[in-house]
Amino acid sequence: MTAPRPSTTAEELRGAGLRVTAARVALLDTVRQGGHLDVETVAAEVRRRIGHVSLQAVYEGLNALSAAGLVRRIAPAGGAALYEGRVGDNHHHLVCRSCGVVADVDCAVGEAPCLTASDGHGFEVDEAEVVYWGLCPGCSTSRSA
Numbered sequence: 001m002t003a004p005r006p007s008t009t010a011e012e013l014r015g016a017g018l019r020v021t022a023a024r025v026a027l028l029d030t031v032r033q034g035g036h037l038d039v040e041t042v043a044a045e046v047r048r049r050i051g052h053v054s055l056q057a058v059y060e061g062l063n064a065l066s067a068a069g070l071v072r073r074i075a076p077a078g079g080a081a082l083y084e085g086r087v088g089d090n091h092h093h094l095v096c097r098s099c100g101v102v103a104d105v106d107c108a109v110g111e112a113p114c115l116t117a118s119d120g121h122g123f124e125v126d127e128a129e130v131v132y133w134g135l136c137p138g139c140s141t142s143r144s145a
Contacts, residue, residue, distance in 0.1 A: 016068035022050045027061045031071045032085030036093075036102040042083060076102065076131060092130040098139035105132060 009028050010020045018024060026046040031037060034045070043058040062083055065071040069088070075081045076095045082102060094103040117125060135143065 012070060016070055018064055018068055018070075023053050023057055024061050024065070026050050026053075027058065028065055028070055028085075031062075031065070031083045034085070036074065036082040036084050038080045038082055074102070076100075090127050092132065094132045094134065094136075096136035096139055097133055098135055098143075101136050101138075103136075105130075 007015070009025045013020045013024055013028065023046060026049045027042065030042050030045045030049070034041070037045075039055070039058055039062065042062065043053065043055055046053050046058060062071065062073070066073045066083070072084050072087045073081055074084065074093060076093070079095070079100055084104075086104060090107055092105045092107070094105055095101075117123075134140075
């Protein structure tokens, strides 16, 4: 028995029903290598990789990748939307109130959706989104100094 070979970015795009373009490949690779990236940061890296691409094309590409489940869009209250490559594991986020840095936090308790709603209102819950707010180590140190 042989181990399955890792799929290429192009194969992943095709598998998600998306047309393969240089911009989409660069978008997906950029987000997967970057952490929690805003659109401007993604656009700058994609332009570095492939040349000119409009901001509108970046937004459209990120929306398509997000809808296909290949990237995750998070939108902390009061901040710009961020994109990350960690998908499918129902993790949560810590957000610094001062500098805006975002860190991943694994599921709080048990299996997805991590939390059981006190009243599910008849919904079939399959995911929970939790955002923890506070100060990152750098900002809390600078405030106490």
